[in-house]
Every structure is written in structure tokens, then in C-alpha cells.
Amino acid sequence: MLSRLFAFMPGLNTLFNYERKWFADDVKAALSVAAVALPVAIAYAQLTGVNAAVGLYSCILPMMVYALFGTSKQLIVGPDAATCAVIAAVVTPLAAGDSVKHWQLVITMTAMTGFWCIIASRFKLGVLADFLSKPILMGLLNGVAITIIVGQFSKVFGFTFDEKYLLERLGGIPTYLAQAHIPTIIMTLSTVAIYLGMKRIKPTWPASMFAIALGAVFVWLFNLEQFDVKTIGLVDGGLPLFQTPSFDVGIIRELVIPALNLAIVSFVSMMLTARSFASKNGYDIDADKEFMALGIANITSALSQGFAVSGADSRTAVNDSNGGKTQLVSIIAASIIAVIAIFLTDPLEFIPSAALGVVLIIASIHLLDLKAVWKLRLRDRQAFYLTLTTLLAVLFIGVIPGITLAVLLGLFQFIRTVMRPTDHILGVDINGVVRTLDSSDKAKSVDSIFIYRFNSPLTYFNSSYFKRRLLEQYARQKDDIQCVIIDAVPCFTHLDLSVMAMLSDLNTIFRKRGVRLEIAGRKRQLLAWFEITDIKSGTEGIYVHSDLYLALRINQRKIAEQQHSEEESEEESEEESEEESTHNNAITAE
Incomplete structure (x- = not known):
């Protein structure tokens, strides 16, 4: 208890x-x-x-x-x-x-x-603590600070503003x-x-x-x-004596969305403070x-x-x-x-x-903290524009519309990240560890195998982008690709019928090109989804493996066996060719 x-x-x-x-x-x-x-x-x-x-x-x-x-x-x-x-x-x-x-x-x-x-x-919904990014919150707080400072000029100088908005007040100072x-x-x-x-x-x-x-x-x-x-x-x-409100209840409608905005902004701001001191202690x-x-x-x-x-x-x-x-x-x-x-x-x-x-x-x-805003221009140009947009919105259209815009910007930023995430082509380093292929050359691509990673959960509004990016990246590879492996861990997080339909289309495209489509990770989950959506797995459909390393080993073995079989066929062909040539030479000599 x-x-x-x-x-x-x-x-x-x-x-x-x-x-x-x-x-x-x-x-x-x-x-x-x-x-x-x-x-x-x-x-x-x-x-x-x-x-x-x-x-x-x-x-x-x-x-x-x-x-x-x-x-x-x-x-x-x-x-x-x-x-x-x-x-x-x-x-x-x-x-x-x-x-x-x-x-x-x-x-x-x-x-x-x-x-x-x-x-x-x-x-x-405590995850909303990460909803408003630091750049958006910086722009919001700086805009509110400037608004308050200008608003207090009337008190410290002894006059009364007739204007309601910041720009008009500044113009009349x-x-x-x-x-x-x-x-x-x-x-x-x-x-x-x-x-x-x-x-x-x-x-x-x-x-x-x-x-x-x-x-x-x-x-x-x-x-x-x-x-x-x-x-x-x-x-x-x-x-304090509790009193019930005596105004028209219809006015409450005007408070619903501003109260929601205030709840989000207050919570995000509070969490930044709470987390920093919790980490310190x-x-x-x-x-x-x-x-x-x-x-x-x-x-x-x-x-x-x-x-x-x-x-x-x-x-x-x-x-x-x-x-x-x-x-x-x-x-x-x-x-x-x-x-x-x-x-x-x-x-x-x-x-x-x-x-x-x-x-x-x-x-x-x-x-x-306008200095920190200006520093963003050199460190992260995108974050700088986001901060500046929020700041100017608060100054030009007001605190409430500015906060609403900040919340929407946070939402759009998240959607944009999910819809158009980064992706990577993977390879293997000298120790056999799977790594991203980049300019450092620490990893090399695997012969005849193309490994692709999409850094966002797949859902209906980014599945077509996933398909396009995968085919674009595949088209840049050599012509000897026999197998395409998708790393399932970062992208296959939940069942989405649009994603499953897209996956089936991809399998059809690659099969026509004589390429195997395989998925590594989340095996039990994917097989259950395949059964629900009538997608075939295994030799008749899409191969699903427990993890990326297992998928690599199996395919490398398949390719090695195939190459060995092709080499034996070539040797047999060469021997037959030599025997035929010897036979023909003998006939010519006769």
C-alpha cells in the first residue's frame, strides 16, 4: 500500500x-x-x-x-x-x-x-518533452522576452501604450x-x-x-x-476564497486551444530545467x-x-x-x-x-539569448532558420499565434524527419562488423550483396519514398548484385498495410531482375505480418532472417556455392572443349 x-x-x-x-x-x-x-x-x-x-x-x-x-x-x-x-x-x-x-x-x-x-x-505523453526542439524553444523564449521588455517600457517611463501589438508600440516609442x-x-x-x-x-x-x-x-x-x-x-x-466564474460559458471555447498550447510550452520548458538539474545532481x-x-x-x-x-x-x-x-x-x-x-x-x-x-x-x-541564436547560424543553418522563424512569428503576429506556430513547426519538423529520413548503404569492415559505407573507407561493400538501411519507422506516408530511395540506391550499384538485404530493425516497427503492399511490389520488381529480396531482423514479427497480409516468404516470396549477420553469412555462402558451381561448370566445359579440339585435330590429321 x-x-x-x-x-x-x-x-x-x-x-x-x-x-x-x-x-x-x-x-x-x-x-x-x-x-x-x-x-x-x-x-x-x-x-x-x-x-x-x-x-x-x-x-x-x-x-x-x-x-x-x-x-x-x-x-x-x-x-x-x-x-x-x-x-x-x-x-x-x-x-x-x-x-x-x-x-x-x-x-x-x-x-x-x-x-x-x-x-x-x-x-x-511525457515524450512531448522532446516535441518542441531546442531551436524552436529558443526562438519562442527570445520572442516572449522582447515582447515583455517592450511592454514594460510604459511602466518604467510612466506612460501608457495605446497600441496592442509590438511593432506599432516600437514605432510609437x-x-x-x-x-x-x-x-x-x-x-x-x-x-x-x-x-x-x-x-x-x-x-x-x-x-x-x-x-x-x-x-x-x-x-x-x-x-x-x-x-x-x-x-x-x-x-x-x-x-483565498474560491469563487465560481460568472462570465458567459461560451467564452471557454476561446481558451481551449491557447490552454493546450500553454500546457505544452510550460511542460517542455519545465522539463528542460528539471532534466538539467537532475543530471547535475x-x-x-x-x-x-x-x-x-x-x-x-x-x-x-x-x-x-x-x-x-x-x-x-x-x-x-x-x-x-x-x-x-x-x-x-x-x-x-x-x-x-x-x-x-x-x-x-x-x-x-x-x-x-x-x-x-x-x-x-x-x-x-x-x-x-540572441547570441546563442546567432551562433546557430554557423553550427546548424537549418536550426538557425527554425529559431529565427519562431522568434519573428512571436514578434510580428503575437505571442499566442507565435506559440501555435512553434507547436506546428515542431510537428512539421517531426513529420519531415519521418517522411524524409536519412538512409545508408551498409558494408563490412576488416573485422566483419557491419558499418555504413562512407568517405572514410573503413567498410567495404559485400560482393554481389546490397544492404540498405532506412532510418525511420515505415508508414503509409513514407513508404513510396522508401521504395524510390531503395531503387535509386540499387541502380547505382554494379550489375552483379544477386541479393538485396533490408535492415528491418529501424524501419519495420509496426504493421501498416500500405507498407506491406509496397514490399510486395518491391519483391516483384527484384524477382523480374533475378535478384533476391531479403529482410534481416524482426523475423517473428514480420512473418506474422506476412501471414496477415498474404505475402509469401522463403523461396516463393521474401526471405526473412533473424538478424543482419545471419543474412550476410547465408547469402555469402550461397554466392560462394554458386560461384564454385559455376567454376566447376566452366572447368567441365573447358575439358569438353579440349577433348573436342583433340578429336577434331585427330580427324584432320587422318
């Missing part, structure tokens, strides 16, 4: 087997994580368009839930820049300026995102800068100075928290609100259980009136750098944030919006 519970809640297993020596490191890490998470949560609440308390609620129960259901010991979940930017882009036009409706739509989209994650976990609010700019510069000063004097301390806290102190001491320095205003703290994580943990964390966030969460790479790095050993870090940090959210929210109303804008810009700059 306990083992089942541990399998369902992996974090509980760690806590049950907790070692006392870990506690000091976990407490130290938890204090650091809470110090970093507090200002970021408030800033991301502003980005999402909801009350600061909602950002705090998004850190409390989700962190505790992930500590129980997640398989990563270091990962910290919480509000994320990309996640909040996506939610704001979807919900803002639907809310049409109604703050209550906006908040309820945020919660609803969060719950739907969690629902999609749980569905994906039930169907064992010279006009907006002429409207800049001097006291707000002074607050912005002060926040930047405090942040940079803290980073220089105490690099390990939470500079963002100190910058925001001192900004709030300045507002309170000098009553800067009289100079129109905007603050986040009243923060409704206390325990020498353990493995379960992708399907991570999907489940992310889903439960998001649903819990929605029920506690929070918004969508994902893996927070910056807070995870803080946890790891401060020696955090277990999931207890998340529980302690969440408890600290809970105390502040419930009892100590009054001072938060003095936090200046400009300071939060600075924090968001700094967080987005950490997401920004």
Missing part, C-alpha cells in the same frame, strides 16, 4: 526517508527561494493583469503540491514570464477591461491548462518618450542602481527583493504618490509523472485563486546554488510566502509599478 502511495507521490517517499543532515541546507535554500520568489510573483501578477495577492497565491499551494507529486528534487514551480505573457495575451481582449472577468478568465485558463496536463499524463514622467524615471533609475549595487556588493543576496522593498520605503517615506508615481495599490490579502526524473505534477499544481493554483505556473529556472538555480537537497525546500518557501500573503500584505501597496517593471525587464533579459 505504501509503495503505491510513493509511486503516486514520489516526493512523499523522499520526505519519509528524510535525513537530518539535509535540513540546514534545505532551510537556507528555502529562505533564498522565498526571497527571490516574492518580488517575482508580484511582478508577474502585474504582467498577467491581476492583483498582487494572486501572484502570491500562485506560489503557495502549487509549490507544496509539486513537492509531493514531482520527481525533481531541485525544481521550483511558480509564475513564469512566458506563461504570464501567454495568459495576458489571451485573456486581455476577452475581458474587455472588466477586471473581475479578467481575473476569472485567468483562473479558468489555468484550470484548463492543468486539465490538459493531466490528460497528457494519463496517455503517457519616440512619441511616447516625449511624454515620459520624470518622477517615474527617477524611481526606475533608483531601482536599477539598488539592484546593480546589491549584485556587486552581495551577489548571493536577493537583489530584486531589496530593490522593490527600498522602492516601497521611498514611496511611503516621501509620499511619492503625490507626484503621480504609480504603485500596485491595495493588496487584498488573507486566505545524479538522478533521473519521470516525464509522465512530471506532466501529472504540473497538471495538479495548475489546478491547485486555480482552486486557490492563482494563475498558471511552470518550472522556474531562476528560482531552481537559486535553490541548487544554496545547497537545496530535497522537495522540503518548496514546502518551507511556500509556507514563508503564505505567512506574508495572509498576514503581511499591507506594506505591499506601496511597491512602485516602475520597480516591478524593472524586475520584469531584468527577468526577461535573463531569458534573452
